[in-house]
Amino acid sequence: MKNNSTKIIAFLLIAILICACNAVKRVPDGKYLLVKNNILVNGKSTNDENATNQMYQKPNGTLLGYKLRLNLYNLANLNPDSTYQAKFKKHPGLYERQAKLLSAKQVDRLGQSFLYKGIHEFLKNTGEPPVIIDTSKTKKTLTRLKYYYFNSGYFNVSTDYTIDSVAKKKAQVNYNITTGPAYILDTIKSKIMTPALDSLFKNNNEPSFIKSGNQYKTADFEEEKNRITTYFRNNGAYFFQPTYVTFDIDTIGKKNKADVTLVINNNNIQERDSSRTEPFKLYKISDVNIYTDYSPANAKSKVNDSVTYNNFNLYSYKKLKYKPRAITDAIFINKGSTYSDTRTTLSSRYLNNLKIFNYPSIQYEVDKRDPTAESLIANVYLTPRKKYSFGATLDFTHSNIQDFGIGASISETIRNVFNRAETLEISARANIGSSKDMANPNNTFFNVSEYGLDLKLNFPRILLPFGTEKIIPKRMIPSTSISAGFSKQTNIGLDKENFTGGFSYNWSPKRHNTVKFDLLNAQYVRNLNPNNYFNVYTSSYRELNNIGKAYNENESYFDNPEDRNLRIPDGTTGFTNDVLSNKTALQPGSSEYKDVESIEERRVRLTENDFILATSYTFTKTTKKDLADNNFYQFKTKLESAGTLLSAISTIGSLPKNSNGNYEIFNLEYAEYAKAEFDYIKHWDFGKEKVLAVRSFFGIAVPFGNSNYVPFSRSYYSGGSNDNRAWQPYSLGPGSTNAVDDFNEANMKIALSAEYRFKIFGDVKGAIFADAGNIWNVLDNVIDNKAKFNNLNDLDEIALGSGFGLRYDLSFFVIRLDLGFKTYNPAHDKGDRWFKEYNFGHSVLNFGINYPF
Known part of the structure; x- marks a missing residue:
């Protein structure tokens, strides 16, 4: 106190x-x-x-x-040095006395200390x-x-x-x-000197930014100038620039109105000390030359290898190391096509996406062989990256499981594996960390560990036995990824081995849209220490143990006659089996019987090995232009189906079912469920570094067929630094159950968040936030009615947390601290949910890296 x-x-x-x-x-x-x-x-x-x-x-x-x-x-104090010296002038002999006691050097150094100078520098700079x-x-x-x-x-x-x-x-x-009255645009005319451009302009169906009846705005004229330039340059006008677009504004004889004349003059060509004008020409591509191993050092060397493929000329100063199609598929500039800026940009993007070249360069020159001088030669200069590259990282992490972690990884990248621009990535990782939420009998700090090996092979095309150009054209930059991985971890006491494999397609329908189609995504989770379950999930053990003290009739299940605690695991298993086989005084339908039944259902679900074979489709759309853009929205949806293919094969093949009435693969019941997720983020930039950010999320996974529950690895949780920040991870829900389990999860989730961000000073930012949401069980085998979502009335179980936070911007990432308060807690009785825990004693301090959304 x-x-x-x-x-x-x-x-x-x-x-x-x-x-x-x-x-x-x-x-x-x-x-x-x-x-x-x-x-x-x-x-x-x-x-x-x-x-x-x-x-x-x-x-x-x-x-x-x-x-x-x-x-x-x-x-x-803006002049701490003068103030320090003035002290000695005001008190003669003080300097000499302190110098005898400390030394003159130390007295002078004291004037530069934090107490005398540093604190004032800090106040002045802050x-x-x-x-x-x-x-x-x-x-x-x-x-x-x-x-x-x-x-x-x-x-x-x-x-x-x-x-x-x-x-x-x-x-x-x-x-x-x-202001006076605003001027309105009246008649709009054009005066284009080059006939070819005039014809293009008249055939352009794109809407203009300048329209009769609109109020005059200079910004609209700049937009129109850029629109016209982009259109012309995408239709062959290689030498056209925005400076050739001008506007004559005529207000003479008009009352608050202005006539507009668009003026585009001929091309102005500088020749030494003179200049001349001529009509703009619309150029076509006469040749596409690709230099596959270009560098400034060999720019003047002789080409030693060349090949012509589909009207592309490929040159190499050494032996050509690429299959021609691997390169030409990335080039959108074709022989005989009209010059286009868009085709040039698409080619650069695709070539960059191959990840086997450094900064590809595309340059044009007028073809001197053409007597009309209306042809361009496109020269594509490619500088290969090293075939092999090694990388190593060391990370300090914070996650929903780990309070603190240290991770290290090494990786090897092999480029152009099969001479068709493929990339193979091999990586190994190891992690140790600390978690206070684990069963940790030895009280060791580093009680979380993981190591793993991953392989990923990327193909810059869609791998299918038939062509996909009409469905997914190459302008969408398609790719195929094949991945495999293994990891072993000790993170929640059960100790797991995780085997993964995937085959997926990726493409971008538009500039800021992406699609990922996982044709096959396999995961096998093996629990190595299932007998440790009740040492980890202590809340479940306490509840079962209390029931066992009252109803257990087999003394061998207790650790000793005095304490009468169920032994782990044989005591807990024996008592549970006795209850469910009606060998105790507990009767089916009683509340204690249902509790035991629920505890056992959850234990089986979390200790069973899982095999998941899923197919999913993920679509993402964003209007975010760059990292500094704070006025955008992002929408992401994911649809996933697991086990359907295996069930279809089992049904067609008339394979036998096990004693539970389910199909098996490798003597293991595989998971079968359908899952849908929708995620929407919106940011509003109010200027002066003030931003309002909101996020909404809905996800549901429904088991069917071969399953009556969703595997733990594919379920949802609530709480944590990137979710509802007034609750710890896994400590909110399901429903109104008051988070009775140690790691609470469910198969449906709703989350809503809003955060107002503002600058405090320098790189220190502040935020006020509100997070709402919860998780529920729906259409699965969970018994507890409080954990279920039965109808829309259960929406009153949406929890609300609010609070404030600080952020420190290090430019490359943001360090975040958030303090959340339980504002509305659905775990309490109705009428007693608002502000009952709105105090520092029940608050949650979250540490995070970067913004939560």
């Missing part, structure tokens, strides 16, 4: 010290601290973000309305100096605003500003904008 009191008092003192800071402490006399920019358009205040972005000066930043960084800066109104910058802002509204069609805009004092040394700047 004493320590807590000390912390509280220290916190209050710091808070009082910061709040007591004078915001205008460092504002000189006669100057003003900028507290607000007020943009008044025709007498009314506006919150137009684009207009706000024209400001040369903006008020000091705030955190929840408080100017934290300004006050931190005001706390700093803080923010006061933004003092500078009239020269105000006038520049006014000019910017005038251009901004002029470019929005207000040709008669007028501007001025006033500075209003709002307190001592504090003022706001009012920018007064009088």
Whole structure:
């Protein structure tokens, strides 16, 4: 209690010290601290973000309305060295006395210490100096605003500003904008000097950004300029550039209207000291030359090997190491085709996707053999990567199972394995970690371990016995992957071996759309230590043990007569079998009997070996342009079917069923289920590094046929740093069961999250979030009604967590801390679910890498 009191008092003192800071402490006399920019358009205040972005000066930043960084800066001593020296001038003889005690060198070094100088440097660098109104910058802002509204069609805009004092040394700047009426586009005409371009323009069916009746906007004219340029360059106009597109705007004799004339002049050709003009030419490709082993060192060397394949000319300075089709399939530029920027870009993307060349380059030259000079030669320069490359990594990880982990991996990549641009990746990995959620009788820190070996062979084409060009054309950059893997892990006490294998197809229907079709995805999970189940799932053991103390009649199942605890595993197994075979006083239908039945059902499900043979289809669409884009959406859906193929083969082959009425493969009942997932993410960028991000997820896996439950590895859980952050991983749900098991999972999940992100100072960001969701069992063998989703009324079991977090941006990744509070807990009785655990004692602190969505 004493320590807590000390912390509280220290916190209050710091808070009082910061709040007591004078915001205008460092504002000189006669100057003003900028507290607000007020943009008044025709007498009314506006919150137009684009207009706000024209400001040369903006008020000091705030955190929840408080100017934290300004006050931190005001706390700093801007001249700590002078202050330190002044102390000795004020007290003669002090320096000599301290020098005798410490030495002169140490006294001088003390002035550079954190106490005297470092803390002030920290406050100064972390803080923010006061933004003092500078009239020269105000006038520049006014000019910017005038251009901004002029470019929005207000040709008669007028501007001025006033500075209003709002307190001592504090003022706001009012920018007064009088727009006048907006100009509307009237008639739109074109004047194109090159007949070939004029014909193209008239045949273009793409919608124009400039339309009669629209308000004039400069941005629309820039978009139209780019649209026309892209269209022309994709239809043969190799030398055409955006600078050739101009617009004449005529407002003479018009009232708030403007006539527009699109003007495209002929090609301007520079020749030494003179220039001339001529009509633009539309070029066709006369030859495609591919240099398969180009480098600056051999650029002037003689080509020693060449081949012509499907009108492509392949050259090599050494022996040609590639099957021609492996390269030509990646080239979209064909002999006889019209020049196109899009074809060039697609070729570059495909060649990069092969991952066997460094920075492929495509260059064009006018074919001098053509007397009309309307032909281009395409030269494709490819610099091969090394055939063999070795890699090694060392990672520090945090996951839903591991609180802390250290992982290492080594990999070998072999390129052009079969001379058709294939890539083989071989990797080995090992991991050790710590988890507090495990059965850990020896209390060792590193109690999680895993090692594994993976192989992946990638083909830059669809591997099928028939052609797929009409269904999946090569512009979609198709590929085929064959993978296999093995891992052995000790992570939840049961110790598992995991064998995987896959055969999948990948392609991109559009620029930001991807499709993955897993034709076959096999997984075999073998539990090595199933007898350790009740040492791991201690909640299940405690519940069974309490029932055993009351109803067990076989004393050999207890560890000793005094404690009467069921021995693991023979005592727990024996008592369970006695209950389910009606050898105890427990009667079928009683609550304790159902509890034992439920515990045994879960034990069997989590300790049985699993074999899964699945087929799945995954589609992803995103509008995210790059890593800095914070105004986008992403949609992902996955449909999966497991066991259906095996059941079909078993039925057709009239194979026998086992005693449970199920088919087996390798003496093991295989899993059969259908699964569907839908994931939607949306980000809104409000500027000034303020972002609202939302995510919604729905997933369901329904067992049927050969199964009455979904394997643990394919089920859902809730809670954790990337889910509902007010609960630990696996500790929420199912339904309203109050997470009675140690690792709670189910076969249906709903998750909804919203997070508002904002800048605090520097690279430190903040967030306020709310997470909702839960998991349920549906159409499986779970008995507990509280864990089931029976109807829409069960939606009131959706849990709600809320909280706040801090993020530190290291540019290449983000370190994240989130503190979640249980806001609505469906595990409590109805009417007693809101805010009952909304305190620090029941909060959950999550550590994560990068944003949760």
